[in-house]
Amino acid sequence: MRAYVDAFGLLFGAFDFAVRADGRWIWLETNPNGQWAFVDEPTRRAITTALADHLQNGIPHKDISRPANRHRNREHSR
Known part of the structure; x- marks a missing residue:
């Protein structure tokens, strides 16, 4: 996640994930102004x-x- 915000020059990112039935996390999106x-x-x-x-x-x-x-x-x- 640090590499992602650094690559886009962000100071903050609200990362959205979903968890599959098998327990694996899936990245959905990153919001630069997350709540x-x-x-x-x-x-x-x-x-x-x-x-x-x-x-x-x-x-x-x-x-x-x-x-x-x-x-x-x-x-x-x-």
């Missing part, structure tokens, strides 16, 4: 925080998946 309001609160908060950090601080999306780097960047900007 996440239906997910549980902790996950919704994490997604919102990561996107807000990027928009506010210009943090590259590679660092969003690494909370230690994100916090380190915040400390350097203070």
Whole structure:
């Protein structure tokens, strides 16, 4: 998935999958502006925080998946 969003220059992608009866996952599509309001609160908060950090601080999306780097960047900007 990381290679896909990188190839298209996306910062975020909502990947849609289906699961076959035999348990295999099938990729259907990727939405660059996917919705996440239906997910549980902790996950919704994490997604919102990561996107807000990027928009506010210009943090590259590679660092969003690494909370230690994100916090380190915040400390350097203070």
